[in-house]
Amino acid sequence: MRKINIKTTVVAMAIGATAMTGCSKFLDVNQNGNLPEKVDPNLILPTTEATIAHVVGNNLHQYGSFWAQYFTQNPGSSQYKVLDQYMSVNSSFDRQWGLMYSSAMTDLKNIIKLSSENTDYRLYGAMANIMLAYDLQLLTDGFGDIPYTEAGQGSENITPKYESQKAIYDSIFSLIDKGIASFAEGGVITPKKEDLIFGGDINAWVAFANTLKLRACMRLSYQPEAQEMVEAALQSLEGKTFLTQDAKIEYYAAGGFGNPFYEEMLGLGKTQNVVGSATVVNQLNANNDPRVGKFFQLNKDTVYMGIPQGSYNTTEEDPSFPTAAIAGDAQDINSATAPVKLMSASESYFLQAEAVARGLMSSGDAKDLFEKGIKASFDAYEVSSADAEAYLQNEPVAQFPTSDINAQVKAIITQKYFAMCGNQSFEAWTEWRRTGFPDFFVMSEVGSLGGKFPTRFLYPNNELVRNPNTPKGVSLSDKVWWDVKD
Structure with a gap:
């Protein structure tokens, strides 16, 4: 967990500024005009980390915050109405x-x-393998x-196949395994x-790689066609170390080096577009x-007041704004210093808890891991240990069910949801x-999917125009392959 060093990463953080332009040079899956091919890995690594953090902390954060119903559109502004309306288009x-x-x-x-x-430079390659797996x-x-094998080949292939x-x-x-093996070989x-x-910190990277593999296993764990793949990966994780700290990038409150969502708000004139x-x-x-x-x-x-999802045209309530701690206050410069979390210690514990509760892993105690996940979230936001202990006694929300596996999964994921807020x-x-x-999501008051929720992204317009291999006719309410649980 490093605060960005401005002297060594000006190029990396320039990604934030160029991302705001929407220039077409960023839209080709095979070309990157930012850096020449022959650059030492130590110069490229921070660029890639900053780029991925920008996407996680801004572009994906916008959709996730609205579609996970943490934020909704502020009645006094209009920037994100389309997200509440479930009306994003391909170019979005x-x-x-x-x-x-x-x-x-x-x-x-x-x-x-x-x-x-x-x-x-083998250790750089190891980190790149892990980050490529994360990006994928x-x-x-x-x-x-999506394209992968044929993507990133420059002008040799401008229409990569979809896999x-x-x-x-x-x-x-495979990428995670290659990364872990390269860490072991050293450089x-x-x-x-x-x-x-x-x-x-190589030990932290290995723990991050193991936790990322566990995340991938759990993502596929309900898909029958993936069971052989998942079982092999889970077996390789028995007895391994997992994250006990946040994998995150921190930012400065100066000179355009702030949290990417806050920088987006600055670009929009500090308009407070999101409310609880x-x-x-x-x-x-x-x-x-x-x-x-x-x-x-407040x-x-x-009082802490949220407004119903998508109620910006009908509500008369006075909503609460998000805090600077989650980069949600357009008027507070402290929003600039909110970190972007690629993966949190809290998530790590909840992933382990679910795997153990469902009998997919044998090492660890599900209840203990569940409670560690809650405590890690409280620690991340400097909530006192006394308040954390009191919350753990709060029935039924923070109590771990004793027997029913589905109830245990519900408790784990619900607590994970609270921990990931913003x-x-x-x-x-x-x-x-x-x-x-x-299981308490509500339909947006202005939702346009005929009573359905958004369950995927649309293929970008630029890709549809350039690559004939791009799947056609995809809707926001179509499910992806692993989304099979009712």
Whole structure:
């Protein structure tokens, strides 16, 4: 967990500024005009990490926050009405697609190539393999079938083939295994400050890789066609170390080096476009959850108030704004310093808890891991240990069911949902798609999908125009391959 070093990562953070332009050079899955091919891996690594964090903390955060019902549109503004309306169009997804492909994926493949040519940089290659697996999972979880093997080849192939989600996940597991093996082999040059996530801490990277593999296993765990793949991966994780700290990038409150969602708000004139959704705020209030004040501000009536999802045209309530701690207050410069969490310690514990509860892993105690997940979330927002202990006695929300597996999964995912409020929004929406939990989502008042929720992204317009292999006729309410649980 490293705060960005401005002297060494000006190029990396320039991604945030260029991402705002929407230039077409970012939209080709095979071309990256930002960096020449022959650059040392230590210069490319921070660029890729910053790019992926930008996408997670801004582009995916916007969709995740609305579709996981953490935020809804502020009645006093209009920027994100289309998200509440479930009316995103293909071009809405151009930017994140381009950044994850033409910037991040191309550069990561370049690092892997360079590290194979010069094994002194093997540790950079290991990190690149892990981050490429992470990037691929974001892409396939959002879009479904995607290009991979033929992507990132420059002008040699401008119409890469699309591969099934099953094939993509097979590549994800393979990349993680290659990364872990390269960490074990070691390298002459050890990344340090240029690694914005862990500052070159190899043990932390291995734990991150193991946890990412566990996340991938759990994502596929209800899909019958993936069971052989999942069982092999889970077996390899028995007895391994997992994250006990957040994998995150921190930011500065100066000179355009702030949290990417806050920088987006600055670009929109500091307009407060997001407010608390009643879906999450009401639950936090009902549970006497002390994190409500960490995630949301008191309104004029000194209460935490969310408005119904999509009610911006009908409500007369005074909604609570998100806090600076989750980069949600457009008027508070402290929003700039909110970290982007690629994966949290809390998520790590909840993933382990679910795997043990469902009998997919044998090491660990599900109840203990469940409670560690809650405590890790409380610690991340500096909630006192006394408040944490009191919350754990709160029935039934924080009590771990004793026998019924489905009830245990519901408890785990619901608590994961609260922990991810405003900081891992895309992952929270994705876990809801996978499990159906939490089970208290409501239809947006202005939803346009005929009573259905959004369950995927649309293929970007630029890709539809350029690549004839792009699947046609995809709807926001179509499910991706692993989304099979009712």
